[in-house]
Amino acid sequence: MSTLGSFIWSIADQLRGPYRPNQYGNVVLPLTILRRLDCILEPDRDIVRELAAKYDNPNRLRIEVKKATGRSFFNTSNYSFANLLADADGLADNLTDYIDRFSPDVDVFEYFDFKKEVLALEKAELLREVIMSFKRVDLHPDVVSNADMGDAFEYIIRKFNEAANETSGDHYTPRDAIRLLVDLLFAEKDVDLSEAGIVRTLYDPTAGTGGMLALAEEHLLLQNPDAKLSLYGQEYNPQSYAICKSDLLAKGHDATNIAFGNTLTDDAFKGRQFDFCMSNPPYGVDWKQYAKAVTNERDEAGPYGRFAPGLPSTSDGQMLFLLHLAHKMRAPEDGGGRAGIVMNGSPLFNGAAESGPSNIRKWLLENDLVDAIVALPTNMFFNTGIATYIWILDNTKHPDRKDLVQLIDGTAFWTKMRKSLGSKNRELSEDDRAKIVRMYADFADADPDYSKLLRNDEFGYWTITVERPLLDDDGNPIVDRKGKPKPDPKKRDTENVPFSYGDSTAGAAGKAEVIQAYIDAEVTPHVSDAWIDWAKVKTGYEIPFSRHFHKYAPPRPLAEIDADLEKQITKILDLLHEVEG
Structure with missing residues (x-):
């Protein structure tokens, strides 16, 4: 269990009442992301604000920020977790301004529809309390590693989905x-x-x-x-x-x-x-x-x-x-x-x-x-x-x-x-x-x-169709106009012939030879009047994993099975006697 995730999820307890448990994630997840990005941006915030005042062109600003901070994303708002709470009456507007002023590549809050949640939190008089709780969590990578952050997100998602009966x-x-x-x-x-x-x-x-x-x-x-x-x-x-x-x-x-x-x-x-x-x-x-x-x-x-x-x-x-x-x-x-x-x-x-x-x-x-x-x-x-x-x-x-x-x-x-x-x-x-x-x-x-x-x-095989003749009332094969026996649909059968049958290594090229060898060995000795419909031969591939690792387990001795059955019968009879008694 992620300790950090557990702590962050505990913040969701403040949402009880206005929010149902399956809605907690709509608030907790985006705020966790926001606080993580906020902690990363904090050291260079003044530099970025100065650059934003100097460069109006977004592409030029991105280049200059990259040169100054080494980061490809930024935020030009005058607000952050450091001063959001200073203006109690304007908290919702200021938080919205903060979210809106991320660089274009930070579109993540749109996918949570988070501005809607900000208004809902303010209406429920919970926004200040929740922001205050997240402000107390330092999520800078120097404090919380990327691996720990990943664990935290996964813990939060799991808790969220359990509450929503999702997988x-x-x-x-x-x-x-x-x-x-x-x-x-x-x-x-x-x-x-x-x-x-x-x-x-x-x-x-x-x-x-x-x-x-x-x-x-x-x-x-x-x-x-x-x-x-x-x-x-x-x-x-x-x-x-x-x-x-x-x-x-x-x-x-x-x-x-x-x-x-x-x-x-x-x-x-x-x-x-x-x-x-x-x-x-x-x-x-x-x-x-x-x-x-x-x-x-x-x-x-x-x-x-x-x-x-x-x-x-x-x-x-x-x-x-x-x-x-x-x-x-x-x-x-x-x-x-x-x-x-x-x-x-x-x-x-x-x-x-x-x-x-x-x-x-x-x-x-x-x-x-x-x-x-x-x-x-x-x-x-x-x-x-x-x-x-x-x-x-x-x-x-x-x-x-x-x-x-x-x-x-x-x-x-x-x-x-x-x-x-x-x-x-x-x-x-x-x-x-x-x-x-x-x-x-x-x-x-x-x-x-x-x-x-x-x-x-x-892993290759051919599915073959084995036909047998349709017989008249006297037991004689019924033939078509060319003198060939007509197949009996009721006796029709299909069988799979592995490419490797008979230790063949020819693969798909051995089709005629391998199938004929299979018919001669496995079919004709048992039903001498059978033939294969070559027009219906199909090629397939499967990977029977379990079959390759199957370990034969000999059946238990009959005496042992009988002894176990006797024990179970005795137990059942004893229970019946108790009920009758």
Whole structure:
């Protein structure tokens, strides 16, 4: 639990009465951001006011402020937390003036509709008391680190969403899961990232409050303090967007790199590609309302568009973000890119052969873009206990990893939390994380119990249609005009034939040979009159993760099962006797 977040949230107790608990966040979140920015700007406030009096042109003023303070944002108001309370009667107007006079890139308060809350607080005679409470909190980065500030925001959001019966997991990802994703994302490029003065770009299309971007930057700077990581993101939740953008402003990043809007329908960075991409998209959320826009984009963009490989079911849009990330990786000829995404289990196997999801997997695997998939422990996230997986994509794989996918079963590597947070009662300790990353890095020496290397074509299969003849009343096959037997729809069957059947390594090219071998061995010996309809053969791809790590457990001895049944029957009879007695 964030101590700072708990303290800030306690300020919300002053709102009891005029505000309901599920409305506290509308006041607490923007005021926390405002106080954070206020503390950052305070040391240079007089300099900025002097420059504002000298330069009327906003662009010139921004340049001069940047030269004088090193910051890209500023505020030209005569008010701040230092003197807002001096004019009791004009507090609301003065606070509004303070908010209005931020530089144009600080648009975060618009997304909270905060001016409306200022008027509501004044009407409830709470504004002075709340401002006084926030004035007592020093949120300067020298006092409260960026990491602690992030924890505080996440705590506040979680409390806010609990009060509103919303799912906090829709807005941020647990830090331990992010750290593993970041470790895996950078693992293959760690040597390159240590170069002096290196500049790299990182992009998150579902940025949330910016937790992934922040931890990725922290990881890189720990390795190389001279490195520069330019952060980019897009977020469609107004409050999360405001927090993310203010966090990057506080760290000195270019806030214009954080965009508001729906990534699926309006890509704010169209035409841009990045060195690293990462995302934790919503699971199982339908995209019916965006289906027309997404489908139109696919049709208009043609074979090189981001959704060209296929579209998933409208009931779950995860794989749209998977395609989006693959599209956003820097091109191989420009140095290549890597992407990491957290998803649930359905993108591994949902959809039949030649369905949208299967075609997406086919495109990723046939283009050798899937580097590794890691199964996470269950109960890792705040709003779900289901199985989740980290996918790592890479379009410039190391030569040893080409045409291979590494599957890592990390479900056993977790530490029990002292206190649950929603559905989250397990976490990845540093040791847990290190073990998983080591397995990824070792690669060739993979432990078969936890790590397996598979060829891309081992995930492919053909769905074949097996027909049997329709018989007349005398048991003779009914034939068509060409003398061929007509199929009996009631006896029709479909079967999946793996590309690797019979230890074949030919992949998709072995279609005729492998399928015929399957028919000869698995079908004809049992139904000699059966045949395959070659016109109906479909190609599919799935990643049956659990099957590859299945451990056979022999059934219990019958005597042991019988003994347990006898015990239970005895208990039931004893209970019945008590009721009757």
